[in-house]
Amino acid sequence: MKRFLLLILISFTVSTAFAHDFISPIGGRAAAMGGSSVASRGLWAMQNNPAGMANIEKFSFGLYYENRWFLPETAYKSGAITLPTKFGCLGLSFNQFGSSKYSENKFGLAYAKNFGPYFQMGLQLDYLLISQGETYGRQSAITFELGIQSQVTEKLRLGTYIFNPVSFRLQQSLNQEKLPIVFRFGAAYQFTKDFVGQCEIEKNTEREGISLRGGLEFEALKHLYLRAGVQSNPGILTFGLGYAFSFVSIDAAAQLHQELGSSIQIGMIFSIGK
Amino acid sequence: MKRLIFTILILVSCLFAKAQIAIDTLSTDALNELLIEQIERLAEDSDEDTDFEDLLENYIFYSENPVNLNSDEVMQLVELRLLNVFQFEELQKYRRYYGDFLFLEELEMVEGFDALTISIIAPIVYIGQDRGKEKITFDKLARYGKHQILGRYEQILERQAGYDDISDSALLAKPNSRFLGSPQRYQLKYTYNYRNKIRAGFVLEKDPGEMFFTDKVSDTIQKLLGKNYQRGFDYVGFHLYVKDLGIVKAAALGDYQLAFGQGLTMWSGMSFGKAGTGSSVMKQGRGISPKTSANETMFMRGAAATLGKGPFRGTVFYSNRLVDANISVADSLDDVELVSSLQETGYHRTIGELQDRHAIRQQVVGGHLSYAIAHFEVGYTLHHTWLNVPLQIRPTNYNHFYFQGKQLTNQGIDFKYVKGKFAFFGEGAMSINPDTLSLQGTSALSRFAGLVGMTIKPAGYLNFTLLYRDYGKAYQNLYSNAFSEGSRNQGQRGIYLGAEVAPAPYWNLLLYADQFQFTWLTSQVNAPSWGHDYYMRLSHSFNRRTNAYLQIRSKTKMKNSTDAFVFSHYPVFYTKNSVRFNINYQIGRDFHFSNKAEYAHYRNDDGSNSHGFFICQDVAYKPENKPFSLTFRYAIFDTDDYDSRVYAYESDVLYSFSVPALYGKGMRVYLLGKWKPFNNLTLYARIGSTIYNDRDEISSGLTLIKCNHKTDLKVEAIWKL
Numbered sequence: 001m002k003r004f005l006l007l008i009l010i011s012f013t014v015s016t017a018f019a020h021d022f023i024s025p026i027g028g029r030a031a032a033m034g035g036s037s038v039a040s041r042g043l044w045a046m047q048n049n050p051a052g053m054a055n056i057e058k059f060s061f062g063l064y065y066e067n068r069w070f071l072p073e074t075a076y077k078s079g080a081i082t083l084p085t086k087f088g089c090l091g092l093s094f095n096q097f098g099s100s101k102y103s104e105n106k107f108g109l110a111y112a113k114n115f116g117p118y119f120q121m122g123l124q125l126d127y128l129l130i131s132q133g134e135t136y137g138r139q140s141a142i143t144f145e146l147g148i149q150s151q152v153t154e155k156l157r158l159g160t161y162i163f164n165p166v167s168f169r170l171q172q173s174l175n176q177e178k179l180p181i182v183f184r185f186g187a188a189y190q191f192t193k194d195f196v197g198q199c200e201i202e203k204n205t206e207r208e209g210i211s212l213r214g215g216l217e218f219e220a221l222k223h224l225y226l227r228a229g230v231q232s233n234p235g236i237l238t239f240g241l242g243y244a245f246s247f248v249s250i251d252a253a254a255q256l257h258q259e260l261g262s263s264i265q266i267g268m269i270f271s272i273g274k
Numbered sequence: 275m276k277r278l279i280f281t282i283l284i285l286v287s288c289l290f291a292k293a294q295i296a297i298d299t300l301s302t303d304a305l306n307e308l309l310i311e312q313i314e315r316l317a318e319d320s321d322e323d324t325d326f327e328d329l330l331e332n333y334i335f336y337s338e339n340p341v342n343l344n345s346d347e348v349m350q351l352v353e354l355r356l357l358n359v360f361q362f363e364e365l366q367k368y369r370r371y372y373g374d375f376l377f378l379e380e381l382e383m384v385e386g387f388d389a390l391t392i393s394i395i396a397p398i399v400y401i402g403q404d405r406g407k408e409k410i411t412f413d414k415l416a417r418y419g420k421h422q423i424l425g426r427y428e429q430i431l432e433r434q435a436g437y438d439d440i441s442d443s444a445l446l447a448k449p450n451s452r453f454l455g456s457p458q459r460y461q462l463k464y465t466y467n468y469r470n471k472i473r474a475g476f477v478l479e480k481d482p483g484e485m486f487f488t489d490k491v492s493d494t495i496q497k498l499l500g501k502n503y504q505r506g507f508d509y510v511g512f513h514l515y516v517k518d519l520g521i522v523k524a525a526a527l528g529d530y531q532l533a534f535g536q537g538l539t540m541w542s543g544m545s546f547g548k549a550g551t552g553s554s555v556m557k558q559g560r561g562i563s564p565k566t567s568a569n570e571t572m573f574m575r576g577a578a579a580t581l582g583k584g585p586f587r588g589t590v591f592y593s594n595r596l597v598d599a600n601i602s603v604a605d606s607l608d609d610v611e612l613v614s615s616l617q618e619t620g621y622h623r624t625i626g627e628l629q630d631r632h633a634i635r636q637q638v639v640g641g642h643l644s645y646a647i648a649h650f651e652v653g654y655t656l657h658h659t660w661l662n663v664p665l666q667i668r669p670t671n672y673n674h675f676y677f678q679g680k681q682l683t684n685q686g687i688d689f690k691y692v693k694g695k696f697a698f699f700g701e702g703a704m705s706i707n708p709d710t711l712s713l714q715g716t717s718a719l720s721r722f723a724g725l726v727g728m729t730i731k732p733a734g735y736l737n738f739t740l741l742y743r744d745y746g747k748a749y750q751n752l753y754s755n756a757f758s759e760g761s762r763n764q765g766q767r768g769i770y771l772g773a774e775v776a777p778a779p780y781w782n783l784l785l786y787a788d789q790f791q792f793t794w795l796t797s798q799v800n801a802p803s804w805g806h807d808y809y810m811r812l813s814h815s816f817n818r819r820t821n822a823y824l825q826i827r828s829k830t831k832m833k834n835s836t837d838a839f840v841f842s843h844y845p846v847f848y849t850k851n852s853v854r855f856n857i858n859y860q861i862g863r864d865f866h867f868s869n870k871a872e873y874a875h876y877r878n879d880d881g882s883n884s885h886g887f888f889i890c891q892d893v894a895y896k897p898e899n900k901p902f903s904l905t906f907r908y909a910i911f912d913t914d915d916y917d918s919r920v921y922a923y924e925s926d927v928l929y930s931f932s933v934p935a936l937y938g939k940g941m942r943v944y945l946l947g948k949w950k951p952f953n954n955l956t957l958y959a960r961i962g963s964t965i966y967n968d969r970d971e972i973s974s975g976l977t978l979i980k981c982n983h984k985t986d987l988k989v990e991a992i993w994k995l
Contacts, residue, residue: 119861152820152859
């Protein structure tokens with residue numbers, strides 16, 4: 001019963017704050033840094049800002065799991081593969097939010113390229129599928145996401161990311177429901193060799209207001225990272241740890257939402273090759 | 275000796291070689307940034323869509339026709355407010371000590387010239403010899419004169435309701451329900467310039483909805499319009515202007531602008547009003563200048579001349595212009611004509627607007643006399659206006675003291691004193707209206723207006739400005755454009771305190787606080803009211819290709835309560851706060867990027883509370899050594915209502931400006947292309963579109979569009995000879 005009430009509560013909160021979750025920042029590092037990720041690099045950039053995967057040099061793949069408020073019904077699973085080529089970096093991604101009763105799925109094909117040492121651009125084509133159980137059927141849509149990153153000074157990197165820039169709609173839905181446009185832009189600043197700060201601003205056209213995110217990362221010991229961050233609308237505090245082994249890095253995070261409680265995120269990235 | 279100085283200068287300029295690169299690469303961007311900041315602020319403060327063309331034409335003119343750093347033309351930079359008076363004094367001092375400038379880099383050595391100032395003025399100055407007195411011959415005029423022809427086409431591509439088909443009888447029944455003309459705007463402009471000394475030209479314009487050569491209306495409507503039936507170019511203007519020819523300091527024939535002192539007595543064109551910050555709050559009357567834009571209001575048409583000898587300058591001017599007005603016949607027996615209001619839109623699209631076209635004759639005659647010695651300047655302005663039909667506005671409470679009648683005289687005294695670290699300036703003015711109808715119950719004092727201000731510069735990186743203004747509630751002037759909150763220099767009192775600080779290298783801070791009080795009712799405010807305006811802008815240059823700023827503004831004023839449950843609509847406070855972050859950066863030499871995010875919050879004491887948000891990405895591709903460039907913007911906006919709207923400056927074709935007010939939910943995109951196929955021909959094309967998510971109809975009335983997008987197209991060609 002308690003769980004049922006909680007679910008109702010969540011569905012109210014979630015319906016405004018989390019409707020269509022194809023576009024939340026993912027990855028253990030981003031989750032620990034308040035979700036700020038538009039100017040970061042790495043495998044999960046495929047979802048957060050595809051420009052950030054242009055510099056990946058090894059074949060790599062990753063798995064990510066997020067257990068929101070410890071409810072299996074609101075779990076978020078993600079997987080991604082990158083393949084660096086001579087012409088840029090290619091990627092494949094899969095994200096799923098929800099359970100068999102209601103799920104949001106995103107299949108992505110990404111491509112990112114370096115234009116000189118200071119500028120990267122990335123693109124991901126998406127197939128979105130919302131499955132609402134047997135009664136309500138499925139809805140789908142095709143769209144794309146675009147991003148750029150620029151190293152404007154040695155320490156400062158800027159990023160801009162737009163999901164669904166031309167405002168595609170969901171097919172087969174009752175009133176051709178709109179997909180949100182999501183616009184993020186932000187910065188990553190390397191204060192010292194072992195200390196990074198990130199911040200970003202996000203506008204989602206289907207949500208009220210804007211979201212601000214910020215995070216800090218400190219390399220406490222070699223390859224051991226401590227992270228913390230904050231996000232507004234919804235207000236969340238985040239903390240996390242990361243450790244990079246030679247071929248695998250593991251990042252874990254915890255997010256605290258005042259009304260809904262805590263969530264746990266964990267991500268692993270495997271890199272293969274020299 | 276001169277050779278020695280020359281050698282030293284070369285050595286010094288080698289030391290500053292780094293700065294030289296900076297000057298090369300910054301190009302016109304710094305100037306643009308400065309103008310964008312002020313134009314956006316001006317747009318926020320203006321009530322409706324204002325045409326800024328007139329205000330900005332001078333900047334473009336001088337960036338196309340640079341001024342000689344070694345001549346008196348430099349004064350233009352002060353008049354354009356690109357240099358402050360202190361910098362001007364230092365510049366003059368430098369020239370007196372070291373002689374003429376040989377390199378632009380020498381500016382680094384002039385006190386008070388920081389990197390920002392230099393990058394702003396660098397593109398519009400050149401180093402040349404002072405020609406002194408030169409004889410102008412027809413041969414020279416023909417050989418060195420520059421000609422320019424500009425043609426522009428502009429149109430909103432979606433069909434607006436005012437262009438729908440209608441039968442004659444239906445139109446006669448509701449005469450203002452359609453535009454008579456076609457939806458295009460055309461402009462044709464020719465200008466001639468000889469070394470900034472002799473300028474001439476003409477401008478022709480047809481606004482959207484006005485009848486062009488090909489548009490036709492039926493005979494009944496022609497008959498109804500009578501002599502106001504007008505086809506072809508609706509606006510025709512020409513100007514001839516000479517500057518610095520012997521004792522003739524300036525002279526104009528045709529369309530021109532006047533600006534004296536602080537603008538309280540005579541400033542016929544637009545002004546930046548409050549939008550200037552810090553030391554540029556002190557205005558510099560430019561005297562006579564040519565009016566080259568197609569702006570249809572706010573200018574003089576006639577003749578004017580300034581003569582000068584020694585410390586004296588004398589100006590006389592006369593203007594005789596037909597202006598638009600709404601004429602009503604007050605008494606059918608006597609057939610007395612009265613003007614109920616002056617129309618200032620410049621549009622003549624409907625039957626009603628055409629009937630008001632050029633309805634009355636407005637004449638102005640006057641003069642300005644000034645005396646200037648070393649650091650001090652004083653001037654006196656006197657002018658008299660008369661209308662051929664008396665103006666009798668529809669009485670409401672707030673316009674009780676507005677100008678009415680047939681005649682108006684204004685006079686004023688302005689002064690300024692600039693020495694060392696101190697500038698002191700002001701102007702006092704009064705109005706004399708022989709028709710006392712609108713002045714009943716006022717004291718003589720309320721017909722006076724005055725402002726006084728000072729700027730102190732304790733150190734190079736710091737200056738403070740203080741300005742006090744008190745404009746009487748019955749001070750009537752049709753050409754007053756001094757420092758004020760709102761555009762009306764009447765019934766207002768206020769104190770402004772501003773500062774410009776450079777707390778560290780590459781950091782700049784602008785601050786101001788303005789408290790004002792309206793001593794009489796104003797439009798939509800049923801009582802005397804007050805308010806304040808606070809502003810802060812912190813900017814930083816990360817390197818010479820990357821700069822960012824954070825701007826916070828909070829403005830509180832009063833407006834009638836719209837609460838349906840109260841009987842008397844007393845004024846309540848409303849506040850608009852906005853925070854904006856902007857960053858410009860460059861990747862490589864060819865790509866320029868810019869991001870802007872703005873959050874606006876509006877609340878009033880009625881309980882209304884709304885939020886607005888804007889975010890954008892700009893990408894400009896400007897390859898060096900290639901004859902073309904492309905600029906693109908993608909923006910999304912989301913505001914709860916019109917009150918929380920956001921203004922965003924957009925790049926446009928040369929000599930045109932757009933600062934659209936965005937409200938509702940949607941996105942805004944535009945693409946601007948520039949192409950120079952030949953050395954003397956430049957083509958521009960721009961397409962911009964606003965796509966709304968929250969509505970299926972845009973605008974209302976005659977400009978109603980029955981879809982969710984509005985697209986504007988502009989094409990421009992500039993041909994130089």
